[in-house]
Amino acid sequence: MAEIWENFLYWKRKFTTDESAMARSYTPKVVTANAxxxxxxxxxxxxxxxxxxxxxxxxxxxxxxxxxxxLHAQSQKGLIVGAYLADAxxxxxxxxxxxxxxxxxxxxxxxxxxxxxxxxxx
Amino acid sequence: MYxxxxxxxxxxxxxxxxxxxxVERRIDGSLTEDEFRPLRLMNGLYLQLHAYMLRxxxxxxxxxxxxxxxxxxxxDRWDKGYGHFTTRQNIQFNWPKLxxxxxxxxxxxxxxxxxxxxxxxxxxxxxADHFAGAAADEIEDPRPTAELIRQWSTDHPExxxxxxxxKIGITGSPNDRAVIKSHDIGLRIVRGGSGxxxxxxxxxxxLGRTPMIGQVIRPxxxxxDLLPYLEAIVSVYNLMGRxxxxxKARIKIxxxxxxxxxxxxxxxxxxxVTRTEFSGIDQAVLRDIEAQFAAPAFRTAPTTAYETARDTxxxxxxxxxxxxxxxxxxGHAIVTVSLKAHGATxxxxxxxxxxxxxxxxxxxxxxxxxxxxxxxxxLPHVHKSDLPALHAALKGEGLATxxxxxxxxxxxxxxxxxxxxxTARSIPVAQEIATHFKAIGLEEEIGALxxxxxxxxxxxxxxxxxxxxILGLDRAGVENYQITLGGDATENARIGERAGPxxxxxxxxxxxxxxLRAYLSLRVDPAESFAVAFQRLxxxxxxxxxxxxxxxxxxx
Ligand code: HEM
Ligand code: SF4
Numbered sequence: 316m317a318e319i320w321e322n323f324l325y326w327k328r329k330f331t332t333d334e335s336a337m338a339r340s341y342t343p344k345v346v347t348a349n350a351x352x353x354x355x356x357x358x359x360x361x362x363x364x365x366x367x368x369x370x371x372x373x374x375x376x377x378x379x380x381x382x383x384x385x386l387h388a389q390s391q392k393g394l395i396v397g398a399y400l401a402d403a404x405x406x407x408x409x410x411x412x413x414x415x416x417x418x419x420x421x422x423x424x425x426x427x428x429x430x431x432x433x434x435x436x437x
Numbered sequence: 438m439y440x441x442x443x444x445x446x447x448x449x450x451x452x453x454x455x456x457x458x459x460v461e462r463r464i465d466g467s468l469t470e471d472e473f474r475p476l477r478l479m480n481g482l483y484l485q486l487h488a489y490m491l492r493x494x495x496x497x498x499x500x501x502x503x504x505x506x507x508x509x510x511x512x513d514r515w516d517k518g519y520g521h522f523t524t525r526q527n528i529q530f531n532w533p534k535l536x537x538x539x540x541x542x543x544x545x546x547x548x549x550x551x552x553x554x555x556x557x558x559x560x561x562x563x564x565a566d567h568f569a570g571a572a573a574d575e576i577e578d579p580r581p582t583a584e585l586i587r588q589w590s591t592d593h594p595e596x597x598x599x600x601x602x603x604k605i606g607i608t609g610s611p612n613d614r615a616v617i618k619s620h621d622i623g624l625r626i627v628r629g630g631s632g633x634x635x636x637x638x639x640x641x642x643x644l645g646r647t648p649m650i651g652q653v654i655r656p657x658x659x660x661x662d663l664l665p666y667l668e669a670i671v672s673v674y675n676l677m678g679r680x681x682x683x684x685k686a687r688i689k690i691x692x693x694x695x696x697x698x699x700x701x702x703x704x705x706x707x708x709x710v711t712r713t714e715f716s717g718i719d720q721a722v723l724r725d726i727e728a729q730f731a732a733p734a735f736r737t738a739p740t741t742a743y744e745t746a747r748d749t750x751x752x753x754x755x756x757x758x759x760x761x762x763x764x765x766x767x768g769h770a771i772v773t774v775s776l777k778a779h780g781a782t783x784x785x786x787x788x789x790x791x792x793x794x795x796x797x798x799x800x801x802x803x804x805x806x807x808x809x810x811x812x813x814x815x816l817p818h819v820h821k822s823d824l825p826a827l828h829a830a831l832k833g834e835g836l837a838t839x840x841x842x843x844x845x846x847x848x849x850x851x852x853x854x855x856x857x858x859x860t861a862r863s864i865p866v867a868q869e870i871a872t873h874f875k876a877i878g879l880e881e882e883i884g885a886l887x888x889x890x891x892x893x894x895x896x897x898x899x900x901x902x903x904x905x906x907i908l909g910l911d912r913a914g915v916e917n918y919q920i921t922l923g924g925d926a927t928e929n930a931r932i933g934e935r936a937g938p939x940x941x942x943x944x945x946x947x948x949x950x951x952x953l954r955a956y957l958s959l960r961v962d963p964a965e966s967f968a969v970a971f972q973r974l975x976x977x978x979x980x981x982x983x984x985x986x987x988x989x990x991x992x993x
Contacts, residue, residue, distance in 0.1 A: 352536055355487065393466040396484060415853075419486065419853055420487065424854035427517075
């Protein structure tokens with residue numbers, strides 16, 4: 316399945332776009348989801364783990380690769396729920412969110428120090 | 438209070454057992470999320486931003502002390518020690534683990550509660566006036582009718598897949614405290630010409646992205662015709678309602694697009710049939726239910742302790758000024774306990790607060806509690822002589838805030854602090870407005886005012902019907918807040934009008950302050966509330982206060 320997609324996306328890209336221009340215009344992404352049992356926000360890492368920290372996510376700068384990683388995430392039905400690609404950018408400690416919604420997801424609610432703001436709950 | 442029949446108990450137990458096995462099958466991989474999602478939603482389980490959320494119905498807003506204690510227990514055992522009471526008289530737990538939810542549902546069933554039909558395109562929890570059974574202005578307690586509707590609508594085979602969610606609200610008083618005109622169906626108990634009690638039926642109200650005020654479809658419906666008539670409305674909607682576009686699927690759009698005349702004709706036509714299908718057994722059921730809602734034995738006692746405390750204790754006095762409402766029994770009062778301490782999250786109660794409220798309900802309030810759509814807790818039947826002791830006890834858990842109906846008594850939806858659909862936060866905006874106006878000492882002076890805040894266009898925080906409504910949006914990746922003015926949530930329901938361009942997050946409080954300072958300088962006297970002044974003056978002077986630069990330019 317994955318190979319078919321890889322081929323498809325490769326050819327699609329080759330024939331429909333100027334590769335270098337596209338690489339430049341693509342907003343980098345991370346794959347994020349919620350853990351199936353706890354519901355906690357999680358991120359897909361480059362070495363195929365699910366991390367609770369945004370900095371550990373794989374920063375994906377190529378659209379075809381992003382689609383593949385998303386498909387890979389979505390196939391893990393027994394671990395995660397609601398995987399999607401979220402905009403991100405490179406930062407000193409790893410990828411950082413660019414939109415405030417994603418920034419809240421890295422922390423938890425603002426009215427209590429719950430979620431990832433609780434010590435030990437990252 | 439209503440007690441489950443054996444049938445009710447067996448039904449809930451069966452649903453819980455089904456859900457337990459559905460969760461197991463989701464975890465072991467036999468169910469995909471696409472298959473599981475509708476099943477969990479049927480049991481009130483959502484996935485929010487940071488965790489799951491379980492929405493539990495508080496039918497018509499009525500809770501017993503034992504139920505409140507169990508909610509506290511659930512909050513401690515499986516959540517983070519608190520719960521969030523919502524504008525639809527539900528309680529939401531923000532942090533349950535998927536694997537714990539079946540146990541939570543069993544714990545709820547122990548006290549005759551559940552989360553069925555708190556989600557999905559079904560008839561949702563029926564909401565009622567939170568002063569039901571106690572209010573001095575009440576014609577009849579609306580809760581037996583609400584319970585009858587609950588029994589009729591729960592698992593109704595024809596109405597499990599309506600075009601969209603369906604909300605019914607009911608009041609037994611001419612003063613509408615249940616916002617019935619913003620419901621798909623609103624019911625008002627009225628006295629007909631002959632003195633007979635019946636219902637005024639309102640249909641097609643709703644908030645969300647296309648707010649509409651409900652219109653009367655039947656000025657007087659005989660009591661015994663209620664279920665056949667509701668059945669007629671909902672089945673006409675089930676057929677006529679649009680399923681091609683989720684944003685046009687609510688009954689408000691069906692009524693709007695077809696016109697009230699045509700819709701009414703279709704309902705009356707269908708009613709001829711449904712009327713013959715009900716054998717009258719529903720009326721026997723209703724009489725049984727009514728017996729279970731018999732008022733407690735109110736006592737006759739002097740109220741001197743209350744009057745003395747009012748004369749000697751100014752803190753108590755100001756609390757009684759704002760937090761009490763007229764009770765129908767002499768010597769009694771309805772107490773609204775504010776869940777809006779300045780800086781607190783509107784509608785949140787800790788487990789300790791829930792336990793204290795349960796204990797106080799047992800001690801002073803015949804074991805009864807109510808949840809209001811304004812996200813406060815009500816002790817409906819308190820003898821006035823008990824109020825000083827009650828007030829003193831409430832202070833222990835930070836529950837004695839004297840602000841009901843004032844600027845800090847804000848309705849706020851969870852917004853982007855919890856909700857996956859949100860476009861901006863609402864809770865911190867509410868917190869800042871409350872603390873700011875207390876800090877500058879204007880709260881009492883401003884007087885009666887309803888601010889309502891939603892974190893997106895869905896309008897769960899009722900912003901359209903706030904005197905001041907605040908709607909949080911995402912404008913180019915930044916939180917931005919639109920202000921609406923002049924809304925009304927009472928029997929004179931009105932949708933507020935948009936004041937103008939939105940405000941950045943940190944400009945909301947200053948904007949509200951300019952607006953209210955304008956009101957203070959424009960009102961005839963302190964008895965003229967913001968809402969009344971707005972109706973008298975129109976929007977212009979208030980818009981000028983909100984947008985001083987534009988006003989100056991226009992004047993130049
Ligand atoms: C998981 C969280 C929630 C979700 C996903 C959600 C979803 C929605 C949606 C989609 C609508 C718009 C319906 C329409 O226009 O057809 C809506 C309306 C509404 N919701 Fe929520 N909501 C949530 C939480 C809440 C909370 C916490 C409350 C109570 C404080 C609430 C009460 C309402 C009310 C009163 C309305 C407007 C009345 C109407 O249905 O027109 N909701 N909600
Ligand atoms: S109004 Fe929007 S943000 Fe607020 S609870 Fe409803 S869906 Fe969520």
